[in-house]
Amino acid sequence: MARNKEFDEQAVLDKAMELFWLQGYEKTSISELVEHMGIHRKSLYDTFTDKHSLFLRSIDRFGERVNRSLAAGVQQAGTAAEALAFVLxxxxxxxQDMPPGCMLVNAATELAVRDAEADDKSRAGFLRxxxxxxxxxxRGQLEGEFTTRFSVEELARYLHNGLVGLRVLARTSVPKEQLQEIARLSVELLKLEEE
Incomplete structure (x- = not known):
């Protein structure tokens, strides 16, 4: 008869996500994962198959968590500018309980060139x-908040590029105030008057 799991799978997945997020894939060992997750090595393999599968599941878990938070914040924003400011x-x-930066950016910069599955996960997250x-x-263009000088697609790609840069800088010692100034300017640039 199969034994019931003695741990909450989502809770231990969150712990794995945190460790991969902080240290990256290559630097994180199975021994560190087992210790940080608080489960036995056999349980890790029985539940998640291997380190790579656990890493990919951790990326999915990261995406679920971030997407849920972003959707809630954007929905509560009164204007498109407020929604964009929230996202940035x-x-x-x-x-508060999240490491700095972005697990997707970390995965892309560490593995995308040589790991097609990590690349697919990162790209899918970036597309979302x-x-x-x-x-x-x-929404901002339709409501007259944002410039229509550029297409929606052009501005979204431009903003996403800046957002990835902010995610990278958030992992460094650059002061948060400097990053917040960049975010504020990004919103203000979309509000520029038409020429």
Whole structure:
């Protein structure tokens, strides 16, 4: 008879996500994962198959968590500018219990060139974020908040590029105030008067 799991799979997945997020894939060992997750090595393999599968599941878990937070914040925003400011601010500061930066950016920069599955996960996450930005820009243009000098797609790609840069800088010692100034300027640039 199979034994019931003695741990909450989502809770231990969150712990694995945190460790991969902080250290990256290559630097994180199975021994560190087992210790950090608080489970036995056999349980890790029985539940998640191997380190790579656990890493990919951790990326999915990261995406679920971030997408849920972003959707809630954007929905509560009164204007498109407020929604965009929320997204940019979230990428700088995240949540209190989250490591700095972005697990997707980390995975892309560490593995995308040599790991097709990690590349696919990163690209899918980036596309979701770009789609969210596209929706915010479109709303801002329709409501007369944002410039229509550039297309929705152009502005969404431009903003996403800046957002990835903010995610990278958030992992460094660059002061948060400097990143928040970049975010504020990004919103203001979309409000520029038409020429």
């Amino acid at each position: 601010g979230y990428m700088i500061c995240g949540e 974020t770009e789609q969210l930005l596209r929706e915010i820009v479109e």
